[in-house]
Amino acid sequence: xxxxxxxxxxxxxxxxxxxxxxxxxxxxxxxxxxxxxxxxxxxxxxxxxxxxxxxxxxxxxxxxxxxxxxxxxxxxxxxxxxxxxxxxxxxxxxxxxxxxxxxxxxxxxxxxxxxxxxxxxxxxxxxxxxxxxxxx
Amino acid sequence: xxxxxxxxxxxxxxxxxxxxxxxxxxxxxxxxxxxxxxxxxxxxxxxxxxxxxxxxxxxxxxxxxxxxxxxxxxxxxxxxxxxxxxxxxxxxxxxxxxxxxxxxxxxxxxxxxxxxxxxxxxxxxxxxxxxxxxxxxxxxxxxxxxxxxxxxxxxxxxxxxxxxxxxxxxxxxxxxxxxxxxxxxxxxxxxxxxxxxxxxxxxxxxxxxxxxxxxxxxxxxxxxxxxxxxxxxxxxxxxxxxxxxxxxxxxxxxxxxxxxxxxxxxxxxxxxxxxxxxxxxxxxxxxxxxxxxxxxxxxxxxxxxxxxxxxxxxxxxxxxxxxxxxxxxxxxxxxxxxxxxxxxxxxxxxxxxxxxxxxxxxxxxxxxxxxxxxxxxxxxxxxxxxxxxxxxxxxxxxxxxxxxxxxxxxxxxxxxxxxxxxxxxxxxxxxxxxxxxxxxxxxxxxxxxxxxxxxxxxxxxxxxxxxxxxxxxxxxxxxxxxxxxxxxxxxxxxxxxxxxxxxxxxxxxxxxxxxxxxxxxxxxxxxxxxxxxxxxxxxxxxxxxxxxxxxxxxxxxxxxxxxxxxxxxxxxxxxxxxxxxxxxxxxxxxxxxxxxxxxxxxxxxxxxxxxxxxxxxxxxxxxxxxxxxxxxxxxxxxxxxxxxxxxxxxxxxxxx
Numbered sequence: 001x002x003x004x005x006x007x008x009x010x011x012x013x014x015x016x017x018x019x020x021x022x023x024x025x026x027x028x029x030x031x032x033x034x035x036x037x038x039x040x041x042x043x044x045x046x047x048x049x050x051x052x053x054x055x056x057x058x059x060x061x062x063x064x065x066x067x068x069x070x071x072x073x074x075x076x077x078x079x080x081x082x083x084x085x086x087x088x089x090x091x092x093x094x095x096x097x098x099x100x101x102x103x104x105x106x107x108x109x110x111x112x113x114x115x116x117x118x119x120x121x122x123x124x125x126x127x128x129x130x131x132x133x134x135x136x
Numbered sequence: 137x138x139x140x141x142x143x144x145x146x147x148x149x150x151x152x153x154x155x156x157x158x159x160x161x162x163x164x165x166x167x168x169x170x171x172x173x174x175x176x177x178x179x180x181x182x183x184x185x186x187x188x189x190x191x192x193x194x195x196x197x198x199x200x201x202x203x204x205x206x207x208x209x210x211x212x213x214x215x216x217x218x219x220x221x222x223x224x225x226x227x228x229x230x231x232x233x234x235x236x237x238x239x240x241x242x243x244x245x246x247x248x249x250x251x252x253x254x255x256x257x258x259x260x261x262x263x264x265x266x267x268x269x270x271x272x273x274x275x276x277x278x279x280x281x282x283x284x285x286x287x288x289x290x291x292x293x294x295x296x297x298x299x300x301x302x303x304x305x306x307x308x309x310x311x312x313x314x315x316x317x318x319x320x321x322x323x324x325x326x327x328x329x330x331x332x333x334x335x336x337x338x339x340x341x342x343x344x345x346x347x348x349x350x351x352x353x354x355x356x357x358x359x360x361x362x363x364x365x366x367x368x369x370x371x372x373x374x375x376x377x378x379x380x381x382x383x384x385x386x387x388x389x390x391x392x393x394x395x396x397x398x399x400x401x402x403x404x405x406x407x408x409x410x411x412x413x414x415x416x417x418x419x420x421x422x423x424x425x426x427x428x429x430x431x432x433x434x435x436x437x438x439x440x441x442x443x444x445x446x447x448x449x450x451x452x453x454x455x456x457x458x459x460x461x462x463x464x465x466x467x468x469x470x471x472x473x474x475x476x477x478x479x480x481x482x483x484x485x486x487x488x489x490x491x492x493x494x495x496x497x498x499x500x501x502x503x504x505x506x507x508x509x510x511x512x513x514x515x516x517x518x519x520x521x522x523x524x525x526x527x528x529x530x531x532x533x534x535x536x537x538x539x540x541x542x543x544x545x546x547x548x549x550x551x552x553x554x555x556x557x558x559x560x561x562x563x564x565x566x567x568x569x570x571x572x573x574x575x576x577x578x579x580x581x582x583x584x585x586x587x588x589x590x591x592x593x594x595x596x597x598x599x600x601x602x603x604x605x606x607x608x609x610x611x612x613x614x615x616x617x618x619x620x621x622x623x624x625x626x627x628x629x630x631x632x633x634x635x636x637x638x639x640x641x642x643x644x645x646x647x648x649x650x651x652x653x654x655x656x657x658x659x660x661x662x663x664x665x666x667x668x669x670x671x672x673x674x675x676x677x678x679x680x681x682x683x684x685x686x687x688x689x690x691x692x693x694x695x696x697x698x699x700x701x702x703x704x705x706x707x708x709x710x711x712x713x714x715x716x717x718x719x720x721x722x723x724x725x726x727x728x729x730x731x732x733x734x735x736x737x738x739x740x741x742x743x744x745x746x747x748x749x750x751x752x753x754x755x756x757x758x759x760x761x762x763x764x765x766x767x768x769x770x771x772x773x774x775x776x777x778x779x780x781x782x783x784x785x786x787x788x789x790x791x792x
Contacts, residue, residue, distance in 0.1 A: 001616070001617045001618065002617065002618040002619075002620060003612075003617050003618070003619055003620070004619075004620045004621070004622075005563065005590070005592075005619055005620070005621045006519060006561075006621070006622065007518065007519060007559075007560075007561045010561055010588075010590055011561060011588065025585055027584050027585055027588060027589075027590075028581075028585060030581070030584075031593075031614050050614075051614070051615055054612070054614050054615050055615060057590070058590070058612070058615075
């Protein structure tokens with residue numbers, strides 16, 4: 001894989017948006033890998049959480065759109081709690097989801113399409129998380 | 137007088153006693169000719185052990201001691217001091233090493249070890265019988281210091297010594313003080329102006345009454361030894377008289393010799409006669425660089441500048457020579473950067489700079505007045521790539537070592553670039569970021585966040601010109617991708633190498649260099665400011681790459697070593713040196729040719745070898761080289777050696 005770096009992507013709209021939504025400074029991360037080391041969902045991810053942050057630092061929107069990692073993220077915040085640089089990685093994952101959803105303008109789940117029986121059975125927090133994660 | 141020798145056999149706990157039957161040895165040696173006292177003890181070096189030796193010296197009136205214990209490097213001094221305090225000449229004490237030479241290598245073979253211990257002791261007894269009572273040599277000490285190099289290392293050492301009250305001479309080969317630091321823009325991590333920092337130091341140096349500064353001066357010859365180095369200095373007398381020069385620049389216009397400016401790293405040219413590089417703008421003076429003047433380089437009788445000068449300020453006097461004796465010398469000759477052209481995969485291009493060139497560009501007193509621009513077209517670069525480890529950490533092609541300062545100065549340069557070009561982007565390729573000083577890691581992290589520096593882990597494999605841009609092919613090993621950047625400017629953090637001429641200087645001073653030409657310290661941990669030649673010390677990057685704080689530490693270390701040396705009235709030298717029997721010496725000079733310390737010479741008139749006892753280390757190379765046995769080492773002469781050999785070989789039959 002080859003990427004081309006320039007001011008257009010390193011300091012581009014995508015980076016700015018992710019930083020604005022998450023409220024985090026991507027360059028604070030120095031790639032120690034502690035988040036990846038302890039992520040309980042990493043085994044299902046295409047690339048590790050630290051790898052996701054790295055691609056975001058380099059403004060690689062296109063590459064990031066191909067991976068499932070931030071969709072697999074459980075928002076359990078284990079990474080956030082353990083990060084030595086105080087980066088809220090869970091927030092960045094959430095920002096990546098939001099950026100993707102907003103940009104593509106597509107909902108992965110339609111609230112109205114959910115059967116009433118299912119909604120009655122599901123815990124409320126699960127419904128809220130699901131909608132936050134899968135809809136824009 | 138009949139010898140009265142005492143033999144003391146140490147158990148060294150079980151180190152000796154487990155392998156050598158100590159009591160047998162004492163029993164066997166008690167009646168050996170010349171021995172009047174023999175005794176063993178568990179630890180002879182302990183206080184009770186030493187007391188036994190003292191008691192025997194007093195009561196038995198001993199004339200020599202054979203201490204049968206560990207290596208002389210451990211306790212020879214202990215027992216010689218003990219003898220001296222009891223009124224026995226210390227040079228009548230010898231060590232029979234029955235630990236390293238006997239009990240350790242023969243563990244488990246008691247019979248052989250005991251026999252061998254006895255042989256070693258007997259041989260040592262024979263040696264002691266012929267030992268002479270010697271007195272230490274007193275060597276005068278010239279309390280004056282020569283510092284080679286007028287950078288921060290040299291100036292700091294000189295200041296520390298001068299403030300201690302001793303005269304110091306600084307030799308600087310350039311026309312200005314300040315060295316490499318004078319070329320810098322700012323220093324990490326305070327981002328303090330480097331010229332301000334160094335100019336303050338230069339002021340203090342010039343105002344310090346104990347310091348004499350000789351610029352455009354080099355050491356020409358050296359002889360002598362610690363306390364008494366005879367030095368011949370060659371100094372170029374300035375060809376421009378600063379009192380007469382009015383700075384009209386007529387000479388500069390007239391000068392036909394135009395060369396790349398070494399101070400500005402070739403970013404601009406200068407004339408052979410031009411403003412002194414590195415001087416503050418306020419007191420700029422015109423200086424004629426002999427090294428590039430056609431009178432010197434082409435042996436021409438060019439007088440263009442003299443003719444142009446209306447003030448008659450220019451003359452061409454010959455170099456002057458100064459001879460002076462110094463007690464100690466400090467090598468502070470600094471470093472250079474490895475040449476860019478050695479990295480053939482990186483284009484030789486005007487827009488590919490080395491770190492010092494970029495530093496000159498950032499510097500307000502530099503050729504661009506501190507404006508960052510591409511040398512090729514003067515445009516402000518918006519995408520700048522910094523390449524660390526350019527030649528460092530590359531054992532296959534260049535240098536295996538880490539140049540230590542590049543991580544920090546690259547970060548600083550990228551930060552300064554961003555301060556000057558806020559809409560630019562800096563990319564920094566690195567293998568590891570080594571920010572190991574106080575506050576250094578914080579500086580790097582702060583710079584990354586503040587100036588949005590993008591660090592990329594990996595070496596750059598190629599830099600190629602592509603139209604208006606430089607195509608940089610690198611990688612990011614964290615994500616495992618290849619990276620391409622179309623850069624406007626590339627800055628290479630070239631490996632730190634010793635200043636050219638360091639090897640030649642080392643040869644002249646008779647000190648060692650490491651395989652890369654840095655001056656070798658006497659011990660990497662315990663003697664990092666000393667060389668193996670007594671009286672020659674080290675400071676700064678001539679020893680190894682280091683930053684300013686470490687240079688200042690080392691300079692202070694070297695200065696304190698010298699002040700401690702100078703706190704003595706005179707120097708004491710071991711009397712175990714070579715001695716020439718002039719009745720036998722034929723003046724062939726084999727001894728002189730074999731001496732590693734230049735301690736022996738042949739008197740041209742008397743045709744006899746002469747030993748400089750202050751230089752002689754008593755190694756015995758001369759004694760083995762001498763065809764007639766005229767030169768001998770005191771207390772280890774050929775008679776003593778043959779006596780010892782006779783003991784060792786007495787069990788062997790001469791018959792085939």
